[in-house]
Every structure is written in C-alpha cells, then in structure tokens.
Amino acid sequence: MNLVFGATTTRGKTRQATRLASGAFDNLPFTLKWAEFSSGDDALAAMLADRVDIQEAQPTALVVLAAAAATPWTTESSPVKVVGALRYGTPEGIQIVVPEGSPIRTVADLRGKKVAYSRGSSSQYFLVLALEKAGVTASDVTAVKMTMSDARAAFAAGSVDAIVAFDFNILPLFRQESLRVIARSADYDVPLYALITVRATLLEDPAYVEAIRIMLRRMSDVEGWVSANIDAASRLKQELDGVDPLDSEQIMRYGVSSVVPVSDELIASVVDQAKLFHAEGVIERLPDISVIFDRRYDLAS
Known part of the structure; x- marks a missing residue:
C-alpha cells in the first residue's frame, strides 16, 4: 500500500x-x-x-x-x-511589521498601503482580522500575495509597505534592518x-x-x-x-x-x-x- x-x-x-x-x-x-x-x-x-x-x-x-x-x-x-x-507554539504568532522609519504606526494606517503576505496562509486571515478590528476593510489595502521568500525580498527592497508573517519567518529581517511591529496575533487571542x-x-x-x-x-x-x-x-x-x-x-x-x-x-x-x-x-x-x-x-x- x-x-x-x-x-x-x-x-x-x-x-x-x-x-x-x-x-x-x-x-x-x-x-x-x-x-x-x-x-x-x-x-x-x-x-x-x-x-x-x-x-x-x-x-x-x-x-x-x-x-x-x-x-x-x-x-x-x-x-x-x-x-x-x-x-x-510560537510566542508572538503572526506579526504585521513595517520599517522603523515608516509613518505607519497602527493597523488603521495601512489604509491605501501595499501589504505582502504568503498566499493561502494564516497570515492572510490575521491581516483581514486585524484590519476589521481597526475599522479598515480588506479592499482598503493593496494586498500583495507572494511566497514568503519573495515577500521578504519585496519588503527589504521597499516595494511593499508592510509584511505579514509568522515570527519565525520575519526574524531574519529584524537582523537586517530596524523594524516596528504594529500588530501580533498573540494580542488577538487567535489560535x-x-x-x-x-x-x-x-x-x-x-x-x-x-x-x-x-x-x-x-x-x-x-x-x-x-x-x-x-x-x-x-x-x-x-x-x-x-x-x-x-x-x-x-x-x-x-x-x-x-x-x-x-x-x-x-x-x-x-x-x-x-x-x-x-x-x-x-x-x-x-x-x-x-x-x-x-x-x-x-x-x-
């Protein structure tokens, strides 16, 4: 068999x-x-x-x-x-991060911005949930669906304004540049x-x-x-x-x-x-x- x-x-x-x-x-x-x-x-x-x-x-x-x-x-x-x-079992879960120097400080500030996430992943769900809690609809942002490696590259190149991913996927970016976490799934009680x-x-x-x-x-x-x-x-x-x-x-x-x-x-x-x-x-x-x-x-x- x-x-x-x-x-x-x-x-x-x-x-x-x-x-x-x-x-x-x-x-x-x-x-x-x-x-x-x-x-x-x-x-x-x-x-x-x-x-x-x-x-x-x-x-x-x-x-x-x-x-x-x-x-x-x-x-x-x-x-x-x-x-x-x-x-x-990740301690932070999924995070939404932006460059430290970005004017984006809250999830509501993502309105009109480009946000990258891995297609078909739980990151997409958390993004939609966080937007909804902030009074922003999914159609208010430009969602850029790509593989995680492509999303990290796009974020590092500045072609997207924010990235949504599990903490273990984002960790390498923190070593490369200064980032600001504007939302984490651990704070939303999302299994x-x-x-x-x-x-x-x-x-x-x-x-x-x-x-x-x-x-x-x-x-x-x-x-x-x-x-x-x-x-x-x-x-x-x-x-x-x-x-x-x-x-x-x-x-x-x-x-x-x-x-x-x-x-x-x-x-x-x-x-x-x-x-x-x-x-x-x-x-x-x-x-x-x-x-x-x-x-x-x-x-x-």
Whole structure:
C-alpha cells in the first residue's frame, strides 16, 4: 500500500529535512512517498487530482477552496477531510511589521498601503482580522500575495509597505534592518493551526484509516525530535535555507508545533475564518466548512 505525502517548501527546505532526519517515518508498514510543492495551494490542487493523500494545509487555503467549489461541500461530498492539526507554539504568532522609519504606526494606517503576505496562509486571515478590528476593510489595502521568500525580498527592497508573517519567518529581517511591529496575533487571542488533511475517499478503506493513524503519531514524533534536537535542526536550517546561525536556533525553537486532535475549538477557529472572509468580501459564498472535519482519531490512544 502506498501513501503520498504532499510536502511544501513554503517554510523552506528544512521542514522536510527534519521529517527525514528524525527517523519518524522509518520502518512504516506501508510505502510512504513524498511529493514536493512550492505552495500549499499547489499541494491541495494535487490532492483534488488524487496525486496526494495527506498534507499539512493552512485553514485559509481550505476555506477559499471550499468557497470556490462549484457545488457546496457536504459531509458526504467533501473531497478532503481534516483528521488533526498542528498547533503552532510560537510566542508572538503572526506579526504585521513595517520599517522603523515608516509613518505607519497602527493597523488603521495601512489604509491605501501595499501589504505582502504568503498566499493561502494564516497570515492572510490575521491581516483581514486585524484590519476589521481597526475599522479598515480588506479592499482598503493593496494586498500583495507572494511566497514568503519573495515577500521578504519585496519588503527589504521597499516595494511593499508592510509584511505579514509568522515570527519565525520575519526574524531574519529584524537582523537586517530596524523594524516596528504594529500588530501580533498573540494580542488577538487567535489560535494558529495547520490542518492535517487527507483525501476523503481514503477513510472508506480500513487499511488507510489505520495508516493515517500511524502517520499522525509519526508526525507528532517529528515535532518531538525537533524540540529535543534544536542544535541539529538549527544546523539544517543554516545549511538548507541559508539562515544566519544567530537566527536559526530561535527560528527552529519558535517553529515547534503540537499535533492535536479535531476539537470544538479547532472547528470553531476555522468557521470563524470563513465567516470573517465572507463578511469582508474575500470570498463570495460562505461555505459550511465544518463538514471537512473528521473526529475519529484520538491522538492519545
């Protein structure tokens, strides 16, 4: 039996390298194959085409995908299912930053400005949420969707006014120049997750149901390995993503997540994203995003 994992390089090459270095996926009772994608959107498209079986997807990407479906997804028809999540443990979460010398001092000051964020990411959700809280609509800013590496380059070049990203993605910029943080998700009490997503049809086969259970445990083992081997993970970050040794340890420490089961809190957080995106005009139709969740996996067992 084969299982294809859609691995994205949104956070660089180190994420996949730590999966392999941890040994967590050695000696599986099935064949695990890796398919690499430059973005989560591409990985989701591959999953819909039956070329990927399991991946870590951003809630934002799934909300947008469900909203764009030709026929509204139901519990029975949803092509993907969320079977667990990675809860980010970053202390600051997502930040909105501007150059220290910028006249932008509050989120409200972003009106009419260019703001960069990684497409299909939780950064997009936090930007829309922060704007809404400040009385600014998403259409009041020029949102520039790009990969995180391109967003950092655009920000450093001054072609965008602000950047929205996880603290571990922004950290290298703080060393290069003086920055001002105008908002952080930690102050908004926003839970941050990556959703462990599988092809829905796999859950009709008991053998795949068990394989996914094993994968959830092994994914948790990866996070445990990184936490216990920060030095080794830090060296991988330096070698593969060209990160300064002064930053790499903190980036890896910030990036450690916890694998958690589907819960009321998890579902509510994604439903809230869908409602906000609909209210702010990011999506035209409000999907019932709760239909994508599957509660069968108790990760403590």
